[in-house]
Amino acid sequence: MLKPRGAICNLDCGYCYFLTKEALYPGSDFRMSAESLETFTRQYIEAQSVPEATFGWQGGEPMLIGLDFFRLAVELQEKHRPANMTVHNALQTNGTLISEEWCEFFRANNFLVGISLDGPRALHDAYRVDKSGAPSFDRVMAGLELLKKHGVSFNVLTTVHSANADHPAEVYRFLRDDVDARYIQFIPIVERKNDTGFQEGHSVTDRSVKARQYGEFLTAVFDEWVRRDVGTVFVQIFDVALNSWSGERPGLCIFDETCGGALAMEHNGDVYSCDHYVEPRYLLGNVGEMPLLEIVDSEKQRVFGLAKRDTLPRYCRECEVRFACNGGCPKNRIIKTPCGEPGLNYLCEGYKIFFEHIDGPMRFMANELASRRPPANIMRRMRLEDEAHLEQEFARAGRNDPCPCGSGRKFKNCHGG
Numbered sequence: 175m176l177k178p179r180g181a182i183c184n185l186d187c188g189y190c191y192f193l194t195k196e197a198l199y200p201g202s203d204f205r206m207s208a209e210s211l212e213t214f215t216r217q218y219i220e221a222q223s224v225p226e227a228t229f230g231w232q233g234g235e236p237m238l239i240g241l242d243f244f245r246l247a248v249e250l251q252e253k254h255r256p257a258n259m260t261v262h263n264a265l266q267t268n269g270t271l272i273s274e275e276w277c278e279f280f281r282a283n284n285f286l287v288g289i290s291l292d293g294p295r296a297l298h299d300a301y302r303v304d305k306s307g308a309p310s311f312d313r314v315m316a317g318l319e320l321l322k323k324h325g326v327s328f329n330v331l332t333t334v335h336s337a338n339a340d341h342p343a344e345v346y347r348f349l350r351d352d353v354d355a356r357y358i359q360f361i362p363i364v365e366r367k368n369d370t371g372f373q374e375g376h377s378v379t380d381r382s383v384k385a386r387q388y389g390e391f392l393t394a395v396f397d398e399w400v401r402r403d404v405g406t407v408f409v410q411i412f413d414v415a416l417n418s419w420s421g422e423r424p425g426l427c428i429f430d431e432t433c434g435g436a437l438a439m440e441h442n443g444d445v446y447s448c449d450h451y452v453e454p455r456y457l458l459g460n461v462g463e464m465p466l467l468e469i470v471d472s473e474k475q476r477v478f479g480l481a482k483r484d485t486l487p488r489y490c491r492e493c494e495v496r497f498a499c500n501g502g503c504p505k506n507r508i509i510k511t512p513c514g515e516p517g518l519n520y521l522c523e524g525y526k527i528f529f530e531h532i533d534g535p536m537r538f539m540a541n542e543l544a545s546r547r548p549p550a551n552i553m554r555r556m557r558l559e560d561e562a563h564l565e566q567e568f569a570r571a572g573r574n575d576p577c578p579c580g581s582g583r584k585f586k587n588c589h590g591g
């Protein structure tokens with residue numbers, strides 16, 4: 175992951191963990207030089223063992239570096255890639271700086287653009303504001319419309335926090351129906367309460383989602399998705415779970431047994447263990463001074479990645495959903511297990527709720543996949559189950575009870591009639 179403007183951003187989202195990182199480089203102009211860009215591009219392409227390379231652009235706000243920088247990035251990729259190599263670019267943005275010109279560039283160069291959007295206006299604007307405190311919703315939606323107009327591939331990254339966590343259906347339906355998003359990520363906000371911005375301390379801010387809330391949010395979205403959107407809307411955590419239920423690796427570091435393959439490079443070429451650990455203790459080296467491959471392969475990074483598995487508390491090791499959860503991201507392992515062992519994930523309660531809830535449908539979908547049938551068959555099965563359940567409820571309902579169909583009318587005036 176590359177951060178061409180480091181932590182610099184034109185917004186000032188309440189929960190953003192990047193902005194405090196400015197303090198790491200006092201006096202810096204936070205602009206990746208053409209030299210660092212070329213060094214990285216050449217080494218990154220050379221390091222691939224398959225004829226494919228994906229460049230992940232992040233911030234802060236990466237678009238703040240300007241279009242010419244990205245034109246150069248694409249030129250350098252062309253210059254250094256072997257003839258048989260395909261290069262992909264994925265850029266994560268707050269969406270407020272997108273213009274016709276940017277869209278033409280994205281489309282011409284097949285960029286995949288990730289837009290940060292937390293739901294409908296009020297839920298999005300709860301925390302996603304600019305430096306003057308002004309809301310960003312209209313600017314993000316305008317950017318999205320431009321992407322759609324130009325046929326640019328996009329996905330949506332929605333953070334789940336204290337303001338939107340109790341509105342799963344509203345958020346999901348907005349993304350699906352109003353934004354027309356087909357690829358969605360739900361990322362929990364777990365923000366440590368401290369002044370350093372580092373992964374220190376054991377308490378979290380009020381903006382953070384509560385563990386149970388996150389589990390119930392995912393569960394509610396899943397219940398809607400599994401009945402009508404399988405195969406047409408792709409929610410990252412559901413896809414990842416299906417991999418786990420199919421006996422595959424999840425494909426997302428958070429739920430993998432070990433991690434360490436998601437390094438981040440700052441604007442000046444400094445490489446860190448992970449984007450969540452851009453802090454002095456996790457600095458591995460600088461691409462200007464050390465070959466990238468050596469940095470990635472270093473003992474320090476190996477230890478970082480293995481620690482995800484090796485520090486797992488016994489409570490996780492004996493957990494029934496460990497195969498899908500693997501204790502989650504180490505950055506959130508800040509609470510104690512019921513036995514008092516440290517290192518349990520803050521989101522544990524939510525993960526348990528979610529993974530236990532989806533077990534039945536996931537088993538079914540994994541079996542369909544293994545039998546070379548579409549997992550979308552789950553929707554028919556859910557419908558039959560729901561109908562059978564409703565029949566039972568109708569049989570039990572009294573004349574004056576609310577109708578089990580959920581219409582809000584009395585049974586005798588609805589299905590009972």
Ligand code: SF4
Nearest residue numbers: 427428433436448503
């Ligand atoms: S620390 Fe968390 S986000 Fe970073 S690589 Fe490990 S699991 Fe992934």
Ligand code: SF4
Nearest residue numbers: 490493496499501522
């Ligand atoms: S659900 Fe909780 S106990 Fe189970 S593996 Fe995940 S974090 Fe550990």
